[in-house]
Every structure is written in structure tokens, then in C-alpha cells.
Amino acid sequence: MRLPVLIALTVIIITSTIFYRLESSTSSKKRDYVLVIHGGAGFVANTEDKEKIEAVTNGIRAALELGNEMLKNGAKSIDVIEAVITILENDSTFNSGRGAVLSMTKEAELDASIMDGSNLNAGAVGNVRIVKNPIKAARSVMDKTNHVLLVGEGAEQFAISQNLDIVENSYFVTQQNLNEWEQRAKLEKGGTVGAVAMDKYGNLAAGTSTGGMMRKMHGRIGDSPIIGAGTYANNNSCAISATGWGEKYIKNAAAFNVHALMTYKNLSLNDAMKEVMYKILDPKDGGMIAIDKNGNYSLIFTTQAMSRGIATSDGIFEIKIWE
Amino acid sequence: MRLPVLIALTVIIITSTIFYRLESSTSSKKRDYVLVIHGGAGFVANTEDKEKIEAVTNGIRAALELGNEMLKNGAKSIDVIEAVITILENDSTFNSGRGAVLSMTKEAELDASIMDGSNLNAGAVGNVRIVKNPIKAARSVMDKTNHVLLVGEGAEQFAISQNLDIVENSYFVTQQNLNEWEQRAKLEKGGTVGAVAMDKYGNLAAGTSTGGMMRKMHGRIGDSPIIGAGTYANNNSCAISATGWGEKYIKNAAAFNVHALMTYKNLSLNDAMKEVMYKILDPKDGGMIAIDKNGNYSLIFTTQAMSRGIATSDGIFEIKIWE
Numbered sequence: 001m002r003l004p005v006l007i008a009l010t011v012i013i014i015t016s017t018i019f020y021r022l023e024s025s026t027s028s029k030k031r032d033y034v035l036v037i038h039g040g041a042g043f044v045a046n047t048e049d050k051e052k053i054e055a056v057t058n059g060i061r062a063a064l065e066l067g068n069e070m071l072k073n074g075a076k077s078i079d080v081i082e083a084v085i086t087i088l089e090n091d092s093t094f095n096s097g098r099g100a101v102l103s104m105t106k107e108a109e110l111d112a113s114i115m116d117g118s119n120l121n122a123g124a125v126g127n128v129r130i131v132k133n134p135i136k137a138a139r140s141v142m143d144k145t146n147h148v149l150l151v152g153e154g155a156e157q158f159a160i161s162q163n164l165d166i167v168e169n170s171y172f173v174t175q176q177n178l179n180e181w182e183q184r185a186k187l188e189k190g191g192t193v194g195a196v197a198m199d200k201y202g203n204l205a206a207g208t209s210t211g212g213m214m215r216k217m218h219g220r221i222g223d224s225p226i227i228g229a230g231t232y233a234n235n236n237s238c239a240i241s242a243t244g245w246g247e248k249y250i251k252n253a254a255a256f257n258v259h260a261l262m263t264y265k266n267l268s269l270n271d272a273m274k275e276v277m278y279k280i281l282d283p284k285d286g287g288m289i290a291i292d293k294n295g296n297y298s299l300i301f302t303t304q305a306m307s308r309g310i311a312t313s314d315g316i317f318e319i320k321i322w323e
Numbered sequence: 324m325r326l327p328v329l330i331a332l333t334v335i336i337i338t339s340t341i342f343y344r345l346e347s348s349t350s351s352k353k354r355d356y357v358l359v360i361h362g363g364a365g366f367v368a369n370t371e372d373k374e375k376i377e378a379v380t381n382g383i384r385a386a387l388e389l390g391n392e393m394l395k396n397g398a399k400s401i402d403v404i405e406a407v408i409t410i411l412e413n414d415s416t417f418n419s420g421r422g423a424v425l426s427m428t429k430e431a432e433l434d435a436s437i438m439d440g441s442n443l444n445a446g447a448v449g450n451v452r453i454v455k456n457p458i459k460a461a462r463s464v465m466d467k468t469n470h471v472l473l474v475g476e477g478a479e480q481f482a483i484s485q486n487l488d489i490v491e492n493s494y495f496v497t498q499q500n501l502n503e504w505e506q507r508a509k510l511e512k513g514g515t516v517g518a519v520a521m522d523k524y525g526n527l528a529a530g531t532s533t534g535g536m537m538r539k540m541h542g543r544i545g546d547s548p549i550i551g552a553g554t555y556a557n558n559n560s561c562a563i564s565a566t567g568w569g570e571k572y573i574k575n576a577a578a579f580n581v582h583a584l585m586t587y588k589n590l591s592l593n594d595a596m597k598e599v600m601y602k603i604l605d606p607k608d609g610g611m612i613a614i615d616k617n618g619n620y621s622l623i624f625t626t627q628a629m630s631r632g633i634a635t636s637d638g639i640f641e642i643k644i645w646e
Contacts, residue, residue, distance in 0.1 A: 109477075120574045126449075126544070127474050147543045148570045151450050152475035154432075154542015219477015220470045221449070228551050228576035247471045251443045253551035253583075256576040260583035 021306070021323065024270050024298040025316070031295035032313035033071040034198045037063050037084060038299070039094050039307035041243045041287035042190020053321065055093040060309040060319050063087040067197065068311035077197040077205035077239075078116045078139075085112070085135040085207050088193040092174050095191025097133060100172050100211025102181045105218045108172035108211050110134040111225040113149075114142060117204030117233030124225035125159070126151040132165035135209045138225070140164065148227060152219075172211070180214060190303070192224060194231070194241025196291045200313075204239035204291060206231050206255075212246065222246025228256035235293060237262045238269055243306070244286010252280050258290060268292075273300045344629070344646065347593050347621040348639070354618035355636035356394040357521045360386050360407060361622070362417050362630035364566045364610035365513020376644065378416040383632040383642050386410040390520065391634035400520035400528035400562075401439045401462075408435070408458040408530050411516040415497050418514025420456060423495050423534025425504045428541045431495035431534050433457040434548040436472075437465060440527030440556030447548035448482075449474040455488035458532045461548070463487065471550060475542075495534070503537060513626070515547060517554070517564025519614045523636075527562035527614060529554050529578075535569065545569025551579035558616060560585045561592055566629070567609010575603050581613060591615075596623045 039060055067084040071077075089097025089112075100108040112134035113124035123142025126149060131137045137159045141150050150158055160166060192210035199205075208231045210224040223230035223246035230246065232255035233239035240255040249255070254276055261272035269292040277288060277300045287301025289308065299308055309319045362383055390407040394400075412420025412435075423431040435457035436447035446465025449472060454460045460482045464473050473481055483489060515533035522528075531554045533547040546553035546569040553569065555578035556562035563578040572578070577599055584595035592615040600611060600623045610624025612631065622631055632642045 103477075115574075122574055127477070145540060145543075146570065147540055148573045149544045149549075150540060150542040151544055152542050154426075154450070154540060157541060217468060217470055217473060217477060218480060219473040219475050220468075221472045221474055226472075226549060226551075227573050228549075228579065232576075247469065250471045250550050251438075251445055253555075253576050253579040256551065256579060257583070260576075260580070260587055264583055264587035 022270065022274060022298070022300045024296065026296045027314065032200050034291050034295045034297055034313070035064065035067040035071055035080065035084070035195065035311045036289045036291060036297050036299060037067070037195045037309045038193065038241060038243055038287065038289045039088065040190035040192045041301045041303040041306040056307045056321060057319055059088060059091040059093045060307055064309040064311050064317065064319065067195070068317065071197065071199055074200055076201070077199035077203050078114070080197045080199065081114055081195050081205045081207040082135055082139050084195045085193055085209050086133050089133050089135060089209055094193045095211045096193045096209040098172050099174050099177065101214040102173065102177050103216050103218050103220070106181060107169050109218070110211055111221055112138045112207070112209035113225045113227055113231040114138045114207040115205065115227055115231050115233040117235040117239050120234065122148050122227045124149045124227060125155040126221040126225040127219055128155050128159065129169045130156055130166050131159040132167045132171070135207055136164050149225060151221065184215065190243065192243040194243060194289060196239040196241050196289055198239070198291050198295050202235070202293070204233045204235050204293065206233040206239040206241050208241045223249035223254065226250055228253045230255060232256050232259055234259055238290050238292045240288055240290040242286065242288045244303070248281055248285050254281065254288065258288070269296055269298045273298045277302055345593065345597060345621070345623045347619065349619040350637065355523050357614050357618045357620055357636070358387065358390040358394055358403065358407070358518065358634045359612045359614060359620050359622060360390070360518045360632045361516065361564060361566055361610065361612045362411065363513035363515045364624045364626040364629040379630045379644060380642055382411060382414040382416045383630055387632040387634050387640065387642065390518070391640065394520065394522055397523055399524070400522035400526050401437065403520045403522065404437055404518050404528045404530040405458055405462050407518045408516055408532050409456050412456050412458060412532055417516050418534045419516045419532040421495050422497050422500065424537040425496065425500050426539050426541050426543070429504060430492050432541070433534055434544055435461045435530070435532035436548045436550055436554045437461045437530040438528065438550055438554050438556040439465070440558040440562050443557065445471050445550045447472045447550060448478040449544040449548040450542055451475070451478050451482065452492045453479050453489050454482040455490045455494070458530055459487050472548060474544065507538065513566065515566040517566060517612060519562040519564050519612055521562070521614050521618050525558070525616070527556045527558050527616065529556040529562040529564050531564045546572035546577065549573055551576045553578060555579050555582055557582055561613050561615045563611055563613040565609065565611045567626070571604055571608050577604065577611065581611070592619055592621045596621045600625055
């Protein structure tokens with residue numbers, strides 16, 4: 001075989017390998033606070049242009065630094081989740097807020113959710129097109145309504161009534177996403193963002209925000225705004241944010257499933273995460289990040305990459321994309 | 324105290340009593356098929372006009388007869404769920420399809436979902452306003468798309484593309500619901516419909532359809548279209564349809580929770596249902612109906628009433644509202 005053919009074959013073999021990656025830390029002394037962030041699971045070629053890799057790293061770092069500072073200063077986990085995800089939504093590098101992928105109608109249709117593990121309060125919005133920061137709208141649904149999930153026009157009208165920042169849909173649209181839309185790029189483009197935190201008071205919280213799948217049908221909602229599927233937090237077990245093939249996370253109530261395995265089967269956070277990602281979901285479906293009530297964290301993905309960051313009160317401050 | 328005062332006090336005491344009701348049947352010989360239907364949990368005064376009670380009973384009976392006949396003739400459970408719920412959606416007695424309660428904007432905003440326990444396939448629509456039978460749209464989402472949940476305009480456009488029956492929103496609106504809207508009637512009006520079935524091939528399926536809560540915010544989505552919250556089906560455990568305070572069912576992934584308790588804690592269907600309704604949810608939150616993989620059924624509610632029907636291959640054919 002000639003060299004180019006060999007190289008091509010090698011690339012195909014490498015990219016079709018099933019990737020399993022679990023990263024976790026248990027600490028004998030309970031940490032004061034912990035923050036874990038993801039910028040989406042998916043395929044990010046190790047060889048991709050340095051600019052992209054730098055943008056992802058910088059985005060995660062900015063969010064991580066802000067969240068770390070807030071938690072150090074005694075902020076509540078629920079406020080940290082909102083602030084951290086807002087930063088990532090404003091960063092066009094990720095598939096949430098500005099930079100979100102485009103639906104079949106060539107628009108950004110955004111989903112987000114947030115949950116407070118101390119009282120199971122939760123809020124979410126789905127299919128919003130003019131709300132600059134869907135995570136803030138989700139927080140407002142939680143705080144200001146007796147509902148959990150508002151979608152579409154109703155969610156937008158509510159966001160307006162709450163004086164949240166409103167933008168044209170074009171604000172979210174980047175040239176790169178337009179190009180990828182035209183090229184019918186892979187449906188499962190990663191980049192969903194999420195965060196889980198434990199604050200100094202021991203309260204857990206979780207949040208997730210996304211533009212969903214490239215070329216998704218108009219009106220499609222994935223797991224990100226579904227409490228129990230893409231997001232879950234319960235002080236008695238853990239806080240979780242998921243990223244990946246949303247429909248499969250919904251059918252398997254993936255985030256709640258981790259809670260259920262810990263609560264009903266007494267599995268550790270790590271073992272519960274492995275059970276859901278390796279046995280219940282299929283290879284390449286995506287990833288999840290989580291913190292348990294003792295401040296142990298766990299990050300897992302079965303895709304080639306998941307951009308992520310960790311900051312803890314005992315000095316861990318890490319940003320990674322692959323291994 | 325004078326007699327009218329005494330009577331009034333008695334009524335208050337009776338209506339504020341916490342009602343717990345569990346009805347179940349385990350059969351030593353596995354049944355060929357089972358169908359259980361609910362027409363919603365809530366407050367239905369025993370003294371309410373006979374006309375209403377007759378309408379509820381007739382509606383459940385019509386659905387039960389059709390489903391029983393289909394199952395007897397070898398129909399698949401997923402087809403029975405769709406057919407049975409279609410009947411209830413067309414009946415203005417229930418809070419689904421025609422007869423749905425009205426949102427703050429005085430419109431019917433409909434939610435529905437369906438799930439096939441043999442393969443975990445699922446479909447759902449939320450916040451649709453012109454689709455005559457939301458359960459058919461949910462079925463189409465399951466069969467014809469790679470998504471699980473479509474909402475609002477996108478869901479409506481999809482229903483049109485599938486040649487489903489389209490109606491004006493006024494089709495759903497009854498004079499009674501208009502009156503109750505004006506009177507700011509109780510937010511939690513019951514009447515959500517749902518069905519669970521096991522067919523001759525041992526396959527479980529579940530579905531739920533609703534107009535949600537009276538005076539809900541525009542765009543609000545409850546548990547009914549959320550797989551894992553209002554509906555769940557898995558051949559390895561059970562099929563479930565819920566009715567009640569949707570937001571609480573979402574936060575506790577109520578339907579999936581029953582599956583999780585059976586799967587991870589080896590609880591029986593009955594014990595899992597009791598755990599969720601009596602311990603995880605609060606009194607008066609609502610009810611659930613379910614069938615396990617062995618054809619045992621379980622109906623539970625913590626409200627004053629839940630209209631319901633049961634039909635089995637071994638000759639049970641029952642319709643009840645209270646005890």
C-alpha cells in the first residue's frame with residue numbers, strides 16, 4: 001500500500017475507535033467547594049487548528065476562574081452555575097447561546113436548564129430564539145414561576161417580562177456554523193455546555209445549555225432542558241450535567257439514572273456514572289460531569305473528546321480536551 | 324353551631340382529608356393482555372352532577388372497549404395506546420384534545436407522549452395548538468423522526484407535513500372551560516388522560532395526553548410530554564402513565580423512578596408505585612397507572628378521585644372514579 005492510503009486507513013481506524021475516559025477524584029477530607037464544567041462531548045481532532053483549541057481552552061478557563069472565585073468568596077452553587085454558563089453562552093466557541101448550531105430552518109433554537117439540589121427547585125426553557133442567555137431565563141422560570149419548563153414564544157415573552165437581554169436570532173449565528181450548515185456537517189456537533197458545583201454550604205447545583213444538534217428539526221428539544229435527562233441535582237446524591245445524543249439521554253433519564261443508581265443501589269458516583277455511560281447508553285453517545293454530596297467529582301465520556309475544567313478548594317485547577 | 328355551619332365544616336374536613344388509594348391485581352397465571360386507562364386524578368365531588376359522572380364513565384368505557392377488542396384481536400400495545408388516547412382526546416369530557424383547559428392566553432396548549440417498552444422508542448409533542456390529536460403527532464415523532472420531543476410551531480409544522488388532522492384552536496375550547504377560566508377555577512383541574520398496555524406478545528407501551536393546568540403560563544410544559552416524568556415504558560420492568568402536579572413529577576422523574584425502584588431495588592410494581600406516590604411525592608399530588616412485565620397492574624392516587632378503567636384477557640372489565 002502506498003503511504004497516503006496507509007495514513008488514511010490509520011486515521012479511519014483511530015477515529016472509529018471507541019473512546020472511554022473516566023476522570024475522577026475522591027478526597028478523604030471533604031472539600032470546601034468544587035466546580036466542574038464541560039464544553040461538550042464529541043469529536044475534536046487532536047490535529048485541529050490551534051486557534052480552535054486555544055479558544056476552547058480560554059473559554060473554559062474564563063468560566064472556571066470566575067466560578068472558582070465566586071465559590072471561594074462564599075457564593076451559592078446555584079448562582080455560580082448561572083454565572084459560569086452565562087460566560088460560556090456568551091462565548092461563540094461553544095454550542096450554546098452565541099455560536100449555537102443551526103436548526104433545519106437555519107436558526108438558533110436554544111435550550112437550557114438549572115436545578116438546585118438543596119430543594120429540587122428547577123427551571124428550564126426550550127426552543128427560545130431571542131433570549132441572549134437561556135440559562136438566565138431558566139433561572140427565572142425557577143425563581144419566578146410555579147412551572148419548571150417554558151418553551152418557544154411563551155418562554156420568550158416571559159424572558160421579556162423579566163427584563164432579560166433580548167437579541168435578534170442573528171446574534172447567535174456565526175459564519176462557521178452557517179458554513180457547516182451548508183456543508184451538511186455532522187449532525188452531532190458537540191459543544192453543549194454545562195456545570196456542576198458544590199458550595200461551602202454543601203449545596204449541589206447543576207445546569208446545562210445548548211443549541212442542540214446541527215440541522216435538528218424546527219422545534220426539537222433534546223435532553224438539556226429536561227430535568228432528569230440532561231440535568232439533575234439532589235443534595236442527597238449528586239449534581240449532574242450531560243452532553244451528547246440528547247434523545248438517548250431522554251429515553252434513559254440519564255442524569256436522574258445516576259441519582260437512582262446511587263440512591264437505590266448504593267453505587268458510588270463513579271460506578272453510577274460508569275453504569276449509565278458504559279452499559280445503559282452506547283459507545284460514542286456523549287459524556288457527563290458530576291459531583292457527589294461529599295465533594296468527589298467524576299467526568300466521563302465515550303466520545304473522542306470532551307472539553308472540561310475542574311476547580312476545587314484544595315487547589316485543583318485543570319483544563320482538558322482529550323485524555 | 325347551626326346546621327348549615329356544621330354541614331359546611333364537614334364538607335371542608337372531608338375535602339381536605341388526604342386520600343390514598345391503591346388498587347392492584349397480581350395474577351398467578353400471566354395474562355395474555357392488560358389495558359389500564361386513566362382520565363385524570365383530581366377532585367371530583369361524589370355529589371357532582373350525574374351528567375358529568377356519566378360522561379366520564381362513558382368516555383372511559385368507549386376507550387376501554389376499543390382497546391380491549393384490539394388487544395383481543397392481537398393488536399400491538401403501542402397501537403392500542405394511540406387508539407385509546409385518540410378516543411379520549413376527541414371526548415370533550417377530559418382535559419386533553421377537545422375539552423382541554425385553557426392557558427393564561429385563553430388557548431388550549433396541548434402536550435402528549437408515547438413510548439414503546441420493547442425498544443425504548445418514544446415520541447412526544449409539547450405546546451401544540453392546532454393538532455387535533457396530539458397523541459398521533461407524538462406517535463409520528465417516534466416513527467418518522469430521529470427526535471423524541473418537538474414543541475410549538477415546529478411540532479405543528481411537522482404534524483401538517485404528516486397529514487395529521489389540523490383544527491382551529493377554538494375546536495378544543497368548550498364553554499365550560501371558558502367559564503372556569505373566567506372564574507379563575509382551581510389551577511390543578513384534573514382530566515389528563517393516559518393508558519398503559521401489555522399485548523399478547525408481552526410488549527409494554529404507555530402514553531399520556533393533556534391540556535395541562537388551567538391558567539398555566541403560555542408555553543408551559545408539564546410532565547405529560549416528558550419521557551421519564553409523565554410516561555415511561557420498558558419491557559424489563561413496567562409501563563407507566565402519570566397524572567397530577569406536573570412540575571413535581573418532572574423534578575422527581577416520577578415515571579422513570581418507578582422503573583428505577585423496580586430495577587435497582589427489586590421492588591414489586593406495587594411497592595415501587597407506593598414509594599413514589601406516598602414517600603417521594605406529596606399527598607394530593609396526583610396518581611399513576613402501571614402494568615409490570617408479568618401483566619400485573621397497579622393504580623394509585625393521593626387525590627380524592629381518579630377516573631380509570633381496567634380490561635384484561637382474564638375477563639376483568641372495570642370502570643371507577645373514587646374507591
